Amino acid sequence: MNWYVVYTKPKWEKKVAEKLMQAGIECYCPLITQIKQWSDRKKKVEVPLFNSYVFVQLSENERNTVFTIPGVVRYLFWLGKPAIVRDEEINVIKKSLNASNIADVSVSSIQVGDRIKLDSGVFSNQDTIVQEISKTHYILVLESLGCVLKIKYK
Template sequence: MAWYAIYTKSRMEKKVSLRLEELGIEAYCPTTKRKKQWSDRKKWVEEVLFRSYVFVNIDLEKQSGLVRRTFGVVNFVYWLHKPAVIQDAEILAIRQFLSDHLEVETIGTTAKIGDYITIESGPLTGQTAKIVGLKNKHEVRLKIESLGFELVAALADK
């Protein structure tokens, strides 16, 4: 069993995740809360973090056909002509990051420069991260190498 990324039809991530769960497949659709403003009110809404992506924990040989036949699934995300494997540690890091921060956003990245560090304190202790630059002292970034994304959250003033 391993985690794989699947590509879904536009705006069907939550529905695909629910359908896969109903079929007995462990699916993870990361979401974040964002405050939206309309002309008459403000409201917190839940948004999908990775547009058109859902993660599944499956035995590829036994369950890939079932995943592909699920309504809303386009295909697996491929890397070097094979379905891209997402490390368990990266899924755990995403879950931890989302539980620790509100209003998280993703930024696609292709940068390959910088040093690797191991975080020594805080909620991400033990995680390996890549330094991709410093915008200011009020921003946290976690780079997920296998997906080519960064999770970005603003730190609250204390």
């Protein structure tokens, strides 16, 4: 069985995960503890690592059963097909969140205009600016070298 990514209504991740478990559907909603500040107090709260996402493990023919759960909007798609997350990737998330030496975690996506540092390959440690993102490639500007880098992905 594959792990799929379900997109939920905003702030419904924990409720959807609870209802999925009650319905007998295996799911995973990674949570992190954050300190929230109100005007009169601070409090530790558990918030989802990925906003509006819950992972579900289902066979292909059972995929529509999640739509009986209130708060489920749709599946996340990648290149026209439902996004599939490998078991190893789910295990890495679980292992990382259980590590005791992690102080703060945040997840963000790369967007046009972002400045990033390449961490591998020929241009390792080079600062770049994201110029374009498409379904098949990224275009990065390497200002220090005066060139444009096109990275294709599968």
